[in-house]
Amino acid sequence: MAKRFHKEKYIEGIMAGDRVMLSRAITLVESRLASDQELAQQVIDQLLPYTGNSLRIGITGVPGVGKSTFIETFGNYLINHQGKKIAVLAIDPTSQRSGGSILGDKTRMDSLATNPQAFIRPSPAGKSLGGVARNTRETILLCEAAGFDAIIVETVGVGQSETAVHAMVDFFLLLMLAGAGDELQGIKRGIMEMADAIAITKADGANVHKAKAARAEYQNALHLYPPTASGWIPKVSVCSAIQDAGLDTIWQTIAAYLDQTQHNGFFEKKRKQQNLLWLHEAIRQGLEEKFYTHPQVKSLLPDFTEQVKEGQKSAFAAASELLRLI
């Protein structure tokens, strides 16, 4: 086990922007040891007054859409043109199997990884989606206390993780490829409706015309969607990471969103709602962990599950019997 420090040392280090102490505090957050968890909670709770001052951006898109290239280019744009300090985090439940497929290979974001204004942290491996999401949410707070004022949370647009990311960011950006046919195969239904903006990537060379046609199509489709709770109308734009084009438009979209939602009060309201959501989520996770690791539940659950699945036992009768065990 790596060395642990006194909580004051983590707090002072993070407040001073010390990246090593930030990394070590995140390691505490990700640890399964109860003592580490408790230390992490104390550190976060004391840093809480210094959190919340960043812009939290969720970015999703299926593999192949050019997500890492986009994030690297956009990250550099935020640093160089908007004076931001950025942190890039990831939620990737697949890393349970692969041992870290997104952000796992830091060399994918070479120029960001070596930039002192950027901090990149791969998705913690070997955890459930709930666990990963919780860790990422706590890591956002630590990064904010360390002075990072734009937090990018990356996710793969193929699973449940988008909902978790959507619940922890201010702005949700969906990356899409031109052509509305097969390229959509991978995107899960429901994700498009969560997007505050869609960016059509790889709008370069022979692809420019197709990308612009896709932009018009999506913009048309989006007007059929019900309005968002924020009053914001999602925007569609095109960009090319390799040509460094279109990033300014995306930033202006985000800035316009911020302006509108901070003005109408939605921004603050959403943050507060997210806080409550995470409270209830953390309670639910805690309860379920106690339940599903209970020895008697563990021994009966496989049989019960099979019977319920096959319609031999009702879901509610099975649940009642299991709940009576604890």
Add this chain to the structure above:
Amino acid sequence: MAKRFHKEKYIEGIMAGDRVMLSRAITLVESRLASDQELAQQVIDQLLPYTGNSLRIGITGVPGVGKSTFIETFGNYLINHQGKKIAVLAIDPTSQRSGGSILGDKTRMDSLATNPQAFIRPSPAGKSLGGVARNTRETILLCEAAGFDAIIVETVGVGQSETAVHAMVDFFLLLMLAGAGDELQGIKRGIMEMADAIAITKADGANVHKAKAARAEYQNALHLYPPTASGWIPKVSVCSAIQDAGLDTIWQTIAAYLDQTQHNGFFEKKRKQQNLLWLHEAIRQGLEEKFYTHPQVKSLLPDFTEQVKEGQKSAFAAASELLRLI
């Protein structure tokens, strides 16, 4: 308290299609008394082999879309033209406040309410969405055992209840008004992506042209959506309940869906997944009920909630402290 019978009496009555015994069993399901709950579980568990043989259809749409008129007309169509026995249930969390706003007034569906081939049951009042959803799910099983072979579950397209309905039906139908502008205001984002079919209602008189234009627009928009897990491509049609028109097309759509999903195995797979989902949902509900009604939790929760909401305490620290109480 109304009279309770021995469980065999409920079982025999329901198997014989006795509507009074069916109603009384549903009352047990909806009761908050532990003894009633236990009796209900025993009845359902014994009837389980006789359930599952219906087509479960979810129908949603905002107030004003003509939902009750549609369900009445479509219900009569199913009885008269498809030889079905239909049950109409409802999930309406607003009935907590109003004491039953949808299906509460049975006179809204006069001709169905008096038809011996139909059984109408309003949404149970005074319960949380989770509670209502659970009751409705169990009521579906009782209705199936009583011989009803098409179950319509009605919901208002404005809240969380659609997700609950979607998780208990085979086919999800969204009713929409012509005109893609203001009429959408009420529909919650995400609901459109759950629909297996959209029916544009009130396509009669001066409205016919507008309805057909809306159909084309929605059909265009839907092709931009990611494909469904079933491989099914959602269909859009127009109908007029007052002119009895378009119901045949909607039925043919449902029949085509059934044919496709029963053939490719998705129908069975979805039912099994739904069973498991309800098992985990029932466990979660049971755990949360125990937790949130715990006296110490109840006394501390309001303060903790406020502090978390305002960012004075982290969600995870608050959850840990509360979980330590039980």
